[in-house]
Amino acid sequence: MTRPRAAVTGGAGFLGSHLCERLLNDGYDVLCIDNFLTGRPANVASLVGRDGFRLLKADVTDFVHVPGHLDAVLHFASPASPIDYLQLPIETLKVGSLGTLHTLGLAKEKQARYLLASTSETYGDPQVHPQPETYWGHVNPIGPRGVYDEAKRFAEALTMAYRRYHGVDTAIVRIFNTHGPRMRPDDGRAVPTFIRQALAGQPITVTGDGTQTRSIQYVDDLVEGVVRLLHSDHPGPINIGNPHEVSMLQLAKVVADLVGSGSGVEFLPRPEDDPMVRQPDVALARAVLGWHATVDLEAGLRHTVSWFRSLSDLTD
Ligand code: NAD
Numbered sequence: 001m002t003r004p005r006a007a008v009t010g011g012a013g014f015l016g017s018h019l020c021e022r023l024l025n026d027g028y029d030v031l032c033i034d035n036f037l038t039g040r041p042a043n044v045a046s047l048v049g050r051d052g053f054r055l056l057k058a059d060v061t062d063f064v065h066v067p068g069h070l071d072a073v074l075h076f077a078s079p080a081s082p083i084d085y086l087q088l089p090i091e092t093l094k095v096g097s098l099g100t101l102h103t104l105g106l107a108k109e110k111q112a113r114y115l116l117a118s119t120s121e122t123y124g125d126p127q128v129h130p131q132p133e134t135y136w137g138h139v140n141p142i143g144p145r146g147v148y149d150e151a152k153r154f155a156e157a158l159t160m161a162y163r164r165y166h167g168v169d170t171a172i173v174r175i176f177n178t179h180g181p182r183m184r185p186d187d188g189r190a191v192p193t194f195i196r197q198a199l200a201g202q203p204i205t206v207t208g209d210g211t212q213t214r215s216i217q218y219v220d221d222l223v224e225g226v227v228r229l230l231h232s233d234h235p236g237p238i239n240i241g242n243p244h245e246v247s248m249l250q251l252a253k254v255v256a257d258l259v260g261s262g263s264g265v266e267f268l269p270r271p272e273d274d275p276m277v278r279q280p281d282v283a284l285a286r287a288v289l290g291w292h293a294t295v296d297l298e299a300g301l302r303h304t305v306s307w308f309r310s311l312s313d314l315t316d
Pocket of ligand 1: 009010011012013014015016033034035036037038039040058059060061075076077078079080081084095099117118119120174175176177178179
């Protein structure tokens with residue numbers, strides 16, 4: 001019997017590498033497609049050489065050709081941290097538009113299930129709290145963050161158009177902030193920044209007055225939600241996130257306590273259009289996927305802290 005085969009774009013990135021590993025463990029052959037823009041081969045080094053794993057260096061904004069059958073196309077390629085997408089605005093818009101077009105075309109050609117990695121950033125600076133999938137969002141299209149938020153909103157619209165007009169079996173997951181091993185210490189997101197600073201005994205830099213909130217989940221929970229959505233026939237969008245909401249100041253304190261550092265807090269200006277609150281409504285994921293986050297805040301952060309401790313160079 002032929003084994004199921006999945007293509008994962010952005011597979012050498014933080015989330016993509018965990019997803020490739022999980023799919024391989026589940027018996028899939030996995031084709032990891034990545035141009036190493038923000039990811040790196042080291043993230044999948046332990047998978048190279050494993051039966052059924054193939055790494056292809058390619059840019060999905062160019063034409064994507066894959067010989068052989070595919071049962072699933074998971075489009076995870078995109079710069080994802082604010083530092084990355086603010087430095088790579090055109091690449092971000094291209095991978096959300098052209099990259100989504102090409103990967104949808106691939107799924108159509110192969111009659112594969114297509115899964116788009118979208119984001120809670122489609123909700124922008126929300127005026128509804130917590131955010132259900134039915135909320136249309138509050139995004140500034142012309143602000144600096146618009147390059148990411150609007151690329152993902154366009155990608156969702158294109159995915160739905162391929163579903164409606166080409167009959168492609170599509171799914172959209174709206175991912176809320178996720179952390180875990182293989183994040184880059186310098187990617188600028190709150191969790192790696194706080195951990196790096198705490199491990200170095202430096203002050204933890206919190207923007208604004210630190211009352212803005214985030215809901216962060218551990219990567220294993222996210223991957224479980226994605227795999228359940230892949231195996232369902234639900235089109236989404238479906239929120240996958242941990243509803244436990246914390247302020248940035250609370251997060252800084254939890255990280256400092258876990259690391260055991262005496263780091264104080266240094267306040268910096270808030271970035272433009274930074275959302276004030278963020279919390280997923282996960283009723284839909286519970287109802288249709290039987291999914292809910294199982295790793296609590298401190299347990300997840302303990303894993304991520306220990307991975308950061310194992311890195312020889314935290315400026316990596
Ligand atoms: P990441 O930067 O670690 O991974 C993205 C990967 O995509 C990298 O390996 C990069 O090299 C690759 N890539 C970028 N442009 C490409 C192109 N044109 N062709 C081929 N490969 C390309 O980021 P991540 O945190 O793993 O995010 C993965 C996906 O999940 C992204 O689509 C992101 O928008 C989404 N997401 C992530 C989070 C999160 O908290 N990590 C939250 C919401 C959504």
